[in-house]
Amino acid sequence: MFSCKDRVVSKPIRVIAAACSNMGIGKAGQMPWNLPKEFQFFLDTIRAVSRPGKKNLMIWGRSTWFSFPENLHPITNGIHVVLSHTLSAVPEHAHHLCHDFDSAVQLASCGPISEQVETIWVNGGAEVYREALGHPWCDLVYLTDIRAEFHCDTFFPLFDRSVYRLQER
Numbered sequence: 526m527f528s529c530k531d532r533v534v535s536k537p538i539r540v541i542a543a544a545c546s547n548m549g550i551g552k553a554g555q556m557p558w559n560l561p562k563e564f565q566f567f568l569d570t571i572r573a574v575s576r577p578g579k580k581n582l583m584i585w586g587r588s589t590w591f592s593f594p595e596n597l598h599p600i601t602n603g604i605h606v607v608l609s610h611t612l613s614a615v616p617e618h619a620h621h622l623c624h625d626f627d628s629a630v631q632l633a634s635c636g637p638i639s640e641q642v643e644t645i646w647v648n649g650g651a652e653v654y655r656e657a658l659g660h661p662w663c664d665l666v667y668l669t670d671i672r673a674e675f676h677c678d679t680f681f682p683l684f685d686r687s688v689y690r691l692q693e694r
C-alpha cells in the first residue's frame with residue numbers, strides 16, 4: 526500500500542498461474558507442458574482492459590521474462606516490469622526494471638503511469654507469486670488446475686487458503 530497525496534492506494538493485484546497436480550509450474554526454466562488453449566487463456570486474461578487507453582502492469586521475475594517467447598511481443602495493453610536484483614538495464618521489450626516487488630506496485634499505483642494502469646498482473650515465477658499472494662491488495666488468483674502430474678523443479682507457493690475463497694471453478 527502506498528500513500529499518494531495522503532491517500533492509501535494500490536491498483537488491484539492479480540495472480541495468474543497454471544499448476545499441475547503436484548503444484549508444479551516450471552521445469553528447467555520453461556513451462557513443463559505445451560497447452561496452447563491454456564496459454565491463450567493466459568494471454569487473453571492479462572490483455573483485457575475495460576476501456577480503450579487503459580493498460581495493465583505486468584510483473585515478471587527475471588527468469589520468467591526471458592523464457593517468454595520473443596515473437597509474442599508486444600503484448601497488447603501491457604506495461605512490463607521485470608524484477609531483478611542483478612540486471613542493471615531494462616531488458617528488451619520490457620518497460621521498467623524494479624529491484625523489489627513493492628517498487629513495481631508503486632509504479633502502477635502512484636507513479637506517472639498510474640492513471641493509465643487498470644490492473645497489476647503477476648505473471649510469475651515462484652518468488653514473485655509468493656510476494657503477491659501475501660500482499661493486502663491481491664484480490665484474485667487465477668489458478669489453472671492442470672489435471673496431470675508433470676516433473677517440475679519450480680512450484681506454486683503454499684498460500685493461506687482461508688484468505689482466498691473459491692469463486693468459480
Ligand SMILES: NC(=O)c1ccc[n+]([C@@H]2O[C@H](COP(=O)([O-])OP(=O)(O)OC[C@H]3O[C@@H](n4cnc5c(N)ncnc54)[C@H](OP(=O)(O)O)[C@@H]3O)[C@@H](O)[C@H]2O)c1
Nearest residue numbers: 542543551554555556586587588589608609610649650651
Ligand atoms: N505455470 C505457470 O503459470 C508459470 C508462470 C510463470 C513462470 N513459470 C515457470 O517458472 C519458472 C521460472 O520461475 P522461477 O521462480 O524459477 O524464476 P522467476 O521468478 O521468473 O525469476 C527469478 C528471478 O527474478 C528476480 N526476482 C524474483 N523476485 C524478485 C524480487 N522480489 N525482487 C527482485 N528480483 C526478484 C530475481 O532475479 P535476479 O537473479 O536477477 O536477482 C530472481 O532470481 C520457469 O520454469 C517458468 O516457465 C510457470
